[in-house]
Amino acid sequence: MSGLSEVLARLDQCAATSLSELIEFASIPSVSAQPAHQADMERAAGWLMERFKRAGLQTVERWPTAGHAAVYAEYLGAGEDAPTLLVYGHYDVQPPDPLEKWHTPPFTPTVRGERIYGRGVSDDKGPLLLTVQVLDAYLSTLGRLPLNLKFLFEGEEEMGSAHLNELVAQNAGRLGADFVLSADGGMWSASVPSLTVSARGLAALELTLRGASKDLHSGRHGGSVHNPLHALASLIAGLHNESGRVTVPGFYDGVADLTPQQREGIRQLPFSDEAYLNQTGAPAVYGEVGYSTLERQWHRPTLEVNGLWGGYTGEGSKTVLPAEAHAKITCRLVPGQEPERIAQLLRTHLERRLPPGITLQIHSSDHGARAYRLPDDHPGAAVAREVLAELYGKPPLDVGMGGSIPVLETFQSVLGLDTVFFSFAVGDEDIHAPNEFFRVPRLYEGQKAWAQFWWKLGQQKLAERRPS
Known part of the structure; x- marks a missing residue:
């Protein structure tokens, strides 16, 4: 033996x-x-x-x-x-x-x-x-x-x-x-x-938008000062276009397209969107136009909102105009992208689109990865x-x-x-x-x-x- x-x-x-x-x-x-x-x-x-x-x-x-x-x-x-x-x-x-x-x-x-x-x-x-x-x-x-x-x-x-x-x-x-x-x-x-x-790599940020110095009565002050939740919703909605691409300037710089060999390797895998939807419970696939589900997951960079919160979210109604709104965002990266650069590009993009009457604080996570x-x-x-x-x-x-x-x-x-x-x-x-x-x-x-x-x-x- x-x-x-x-x-x-x-x-x-x-x-x-x-x-x-x-x-x-x-x-x-x-x-x-x-x-x-x-x-x-x-x-x-x-x-x-x-x-x-x-x-x-x-x-x-x-x-x-x-x-x-x-x-x-x-x-x-x-x-x-x-x-x-x-x-x-x-x-x-x-x-x-x-x-x-x-x-x-x-x-x-x-x-x-x-x-x-x-x-x-x-x-x-x-x-x-x-x-x-x-x-x-x-x-x-x-x-x-x-x-x-x-x-x-x-x-x-x-x-x-x-x-x-x-x-x-x-x-x-x-x-x-x-x-x-x-x-x-x-x-x-x-x-x-x-x-x-x-x-894939990772860049993570947390956003805090502030308007008034304290929560206000929405009846008395609504329409008179900017609502941070409205501003945040607008910023988030503008991070992708109708084709599912990230709109941050420079986000795709250095990103190579898939090689024919990579695409062929993915096609050989026993994968179907139907089975994937059954597994996830999602009604339809979604993402950057021109790429399959696995191509997007493995070889394309993405930007996802992981959490949004602010104002009153308890039971019943509270007619508040919140002082703050928050979001957590992560970007999954591919070769050619540096976490620090992507975080800075996103910061610059959000600051340029910030409406008057709102301040923005961004915290970048220390746990990024190439x-x-x-x-x-x-x-x-x-x-x-x-x-x-x-x-x-x-x-x-x-x-x-x-x-x-x-x-x-x-x-x-x-x-x-x-x-x-x-x-x-x-x-x-x-x-x-x-x-x-x-x-x-x-x-x-x-x-x-x-x-x-x-x-x-x-x-x-x-x-x-x-x-x-």
Whole structure:
């Protein structure tokens, strides 16, 4: 029996234990956004540290931040000439609200059929945990790994990874690797293997419009002073034209159109607008004219209003002319766009269109991110495609991510590392929503795939992996 076969056999033997561990880990309500769960965050970090130690690692550390700590662990026994991977994931989860929508308690993970339900089982505790279980299988059977591994599991991803950039910069000397292999992310569907090769960037702003110094009686003052809600509605309505394009001057500067290859790749995907509408509950698709739904989601920049508020919104009527109106806006970006520049363009555009009698205050979020694309010839992508093709019997399709992951820019700008997504979560598993679930077979498929990835990469020579 070869070394890899022994590892895979060990994983099969421990299948029931692997699932039990996920149930135990997901029972910890590690909700990073809520201060009431501070102790639970510490408990989850401690649980991970103990699991690493049980797997056989000697170097396991809690890395504190100004918020929630990260967990770092390393195996460097393969030697300097062996490949080195930085494995990324996050142990924090989203709040479970609304609780009344859950069929079973969110932090009492429940297995029904081939699914395990619970907050965080898909995002990201299941995909994260299986990497540690594969590590354990290697060390318990072979006593070694074919490559060096560094694990960085943060506790603030669901809060925008607020302190990760600083943490990575402080520890850059210890985080050197050939590339990042991410347990976070997801696949296109349970039946179609895929490799995520791009993610859009992000620029976020919050607007505050002010008129009078206090709320006024709408009967006495309406029509005499400007209503901030009216001004805000006008500004928002003017941010897109009838073709769905953003009207901010300069917004599309530097944005390349899709290549024929990109369009053909999207056409090969098993996607239909009808199925998409059934999934979302929306009555019709909408967006920039001239592009398909997936082309807009993955390769075109967008501007969306995430929230509008002001005045009286309680029960009944209150005839108020509000002093303030507010909005939250996010722009999803593509290669060629810089978050700071887009935020400034939007600021300038809004200020120029501001009506008299209204003042505007704009707060730009610190959690912007550039768009990301994995190089087509990346050695990690080649290994991932080979592993997925062997596992599922067909080559994976390249897909994009409409959302943004700020950590991608952190790894690239601070460490100079590309990130290969290798998660076995699926996009329909209701992450961030009630009744989040993870397919139990994906736990075992992910274990096999990670074991094979490490084995295959470990057989490659350094010169073969690094471009000249």
